[in-house]
Amino acid sequence: MKLYYSAGACSLSPHIVAAEAGIALELVRVNLGKTPHTTASGTDFSAVNPNGYVPVLELDDGQLLTEGPAIVQYLADEKPECGLAPAAGTLARTRLQSWLNFIGTELHKMYSPWLFHAEYGEQAQTVARGKIAERLGFVDRHLAAGSPFLMGESFTVADAYLFTVVSWSKLVDVDLSDFAALRAYLERVGRRPAVREAMVAEGLKVHA
Ligand SMILES: N[C@@H](CCC(=O)N[C@@H](CS)C(=O)NCC(=O)O)C(=O)O
Known part of the structure; x- marks a missing residue:
């Protein structure tokens, strides 16, 4: 492939x-x-x-x-x-798809294109940063509740996607300092040999 x-x-x-x-x-x-x-x-x-x-x-x-x-x-x-995704047709698979959709629409498409193109202007970028902070807060609280990964104890494709998108934060000035659980998660995922x-x-x- x-x-x-x-x-x-x-x-x-x-x-x-x-x-x-x-x-x-x-x-x-x-x-x-x-x-x-x-x-x-x-x-x-x-x-x-x-x-x-x-x-x-x-x-x-x-x-x-x-x-x-x-x-x-x-x-x-x-x-x-x-074990990177629960079996198709299960509720767990739908929950995984829910995370993938959340990451795609609420995070990925807020970071990009808005924060990667200065021509959108400061006002649009401030709005995007505010929305991203709200959504990252939600993810941070989810992780702080105790699970090492989005879906629980094991790493799934949703973690590969979240890690990829949130790793852009430094590049585009998204402040992660309020999100301790998320920062620990990025470290944890970033240490995986496959990553x-x-x-x-x-x-x-x-x-x-
Ligand atoms: N809906 C697509 C969006 C993919 C996307 O935004 N790709 C970006 C890189 S992160 C890209 O290639 N942008 C170049 C362009 O749109 O011209 C997906 O989820 O795969």
């Missing part, structure tokens, strides 16, 4: 999941810095994803899968024995 990614972008989430599941990926780097976006070999990325964004997973038969929350569930279901492996493969800095 091939993962179209950009270093440290939301595509890190499926990259982490594949590493956790022991699924080998061929990595294709996409340059998001210029329009139209191109792959490392110079081809037009819009031929792969007409929406122009990563992640895209290319299956071994050439089929393409887009949208991070769908991709991570596909990868988890390839290796159910790894480090994916980050190193993308050329990202990992915790010492």
